[in-house]
Amino acid sequence: MSSDCRIYANRGVQRQNIDTDYLSSCIDWCQITLKGTHSLETVIESILKIPLDLMLGDIPMKGFSGHRVIAGFGNIKLAVPTGKNSYEGYQLLMSGSGCRDYEYFLKANNETWIDFFQRVKTYDINFPRIDLAIDDYKTYLKVKDLIKLCKENLISSKFKVTTSYSSQTHTEDETRSCGETLYLGSSSSEIRIVFYEKGYEQAKKYNMESSVDWNRYEIRFRNDSARKVIDELCAHNNIAIVACGILKDKVRFLELPTDKSQSRKRLFPTYPPWEKFVNTIQKIKLSMNPNPIDEYLEKNRAWLIKNVAPSLKMQMIWDQMAKPERGILDEIANTKLNNKQLLALKTFKIHQSFKKSNLNESPFNH
Numbered sequence: 507m508s509s510d511c512r513i514y515a516n517r518g519v520q521r522q523n524i525d526t527d528y529l530s531s532c533i534d535w536c537q538i539t540l541k542g543t544h545s546l547e548t549v550i551e552s553i554l555k556i557p558l559d560l561m562l563g564d565i566p567m568k569g570f571s572g573h574r575v576i577a578g579f580g581n582i583k584l585a586v587p588t589g590k591n592s593y594e595g596y597q598l599l600m601s602g603s604g605c606r607d608y609e610y611f612l613k614a615n616n617e618t619w620i621d622f623f624q625r626v627k628t629y630d631i632n633f634p635r636i637d638l639a640i641d642d643y644k645t646y647l648k649v650k651d652l653i654k655l656c657k658e659n660l661i662s663s664k665f666k667v668t669t670s671y672s673s674q675t676h677t678e679d680e681t682r683s684c685g686e687t688l689y690l691g692s693s694s695s696e697i698r699i700v701f702y703e704k705g706y707e708q709a710k711k712y713n714m715e716s717s718v719d720w721n722r723y724e725i726r727f728r729n730d731s732a733r734k735v736i737d738e739l740c741a742h743n744n745i746a747i748v749a750c751g752i753l754k755d756k757v758r759f760l761e762l763p764t765d766k767s768q769s770r771k772r773l774f775p776t777y778p779p780w781e782k783f784v785n786t787i788q789k790i791k792l793s794m795n796p797n798p799i800d801e802y803l804e805k806n807r808a809w810l811i812k813n814v815a816p817s818l819k820m821q822m823i824w825d826q827m828a829k830p831e832r833g834i835l836d837e838i839a840n841t842k843l844n845n846k847q848l849l850a851l852k853t854f855k856i857h858q859s860f861k862k863s864n865l866n867e868s869p870f871n872h
């Protein structure tokens with residue numbers, strides 16, 4: 507990694523001040539192959555440090571890439587191989603949302619991602635994929651401008667392939683942008699960098715107004731590169747070293763020199779927004795923004811209020827008029843909850859107990 511990117515800071519997960527108030531970083535994909543004859547209990551309770559019953563509840567999750575999911579919580583998936591490429595061991599997959607789910611357990615256990623990676627590295631493992639993400643709420647970089655620089659060959663990069671796309675919505679009155687994306691490297695590259703307008707993506711996903719002031723820059727690592735980046739992260743305890751080193755080593759956006767006769771790209775001046783961005787990210791730390799442990803309950807309540815409450819109210823009024831032997835509230839009181847619903851309530855109860863105790867110990871160790 508580039509030595510001028512090596513800054514020293516205490517371990518922490520909080521966002522920094524000044525310009526870095528607009529920048530945060532996170533682990534946004536974590537996929538680990540754990541080899542060997544480990545019991546399921548060992549993987550869940552000793553490696554992941556998640557209560558066993560929370561991972562063994564209702565598991566309606568689909569499999570992935572020749573693997574069958576046998577345990578999970580939220581978007582944390584633990585799977586075993588199937589088919590011809592079978593091996594002895596497990597595959598752990600945490601998507602972006604799964605990483606946020608796991609951060610709840612990290613915080614509850616007074617741990618960070620570094621603690622988890624250092625623990626898992628003591629086993630026989632591979633890292634098929636690790637993503638580091640930088641969220642930019644100041645939009646130091648305009649993705650459409652980076653795409654334009656690539657098309658004008660104003661980029662110095664170790665990646666041979668760049669790909670970009672944009673999407674729009676059309677009405678009779680206007681055409682509105684739905685976001686731009688730039689990929690450096692191919693989908694099979696061991697390292698791939700992606701710049702995209704996250705605000706537009708979230709607006710489409712949740713059917714809400716978009717925020718133009720939210721970009722995300724992802725560095726996606728696979729296989730040996732993923733293992734190396736985890737080693738770097740554990741060695742320096744600082745995501746700035748990793749992100750800054752990779753970006754400076756792999757890519758530099760350029761602007762045309764004032765001397766028109768200059769043809770050597772390595773002597774072209776750096777595109778000023780890129781230079782400012784790379785210098786600023788040297789100050790960021792790894793953040794954790796866990797999903798609420800009661801997110802499932804909150805979403806279920808919101809869905810009920812929107813979709814069921816009117817019908818429920820109608821039935822309550824009808825009960826008063828018709829006076830059936832068992833009213834709708836009696837039916838609700840006597841209904842049975844499934845495993846997932848029971849586990850959601852149990853998890854929330856543990857969480858509430860932890861908050862009340864205010865102790866520096868995990869609520870999951872009892």
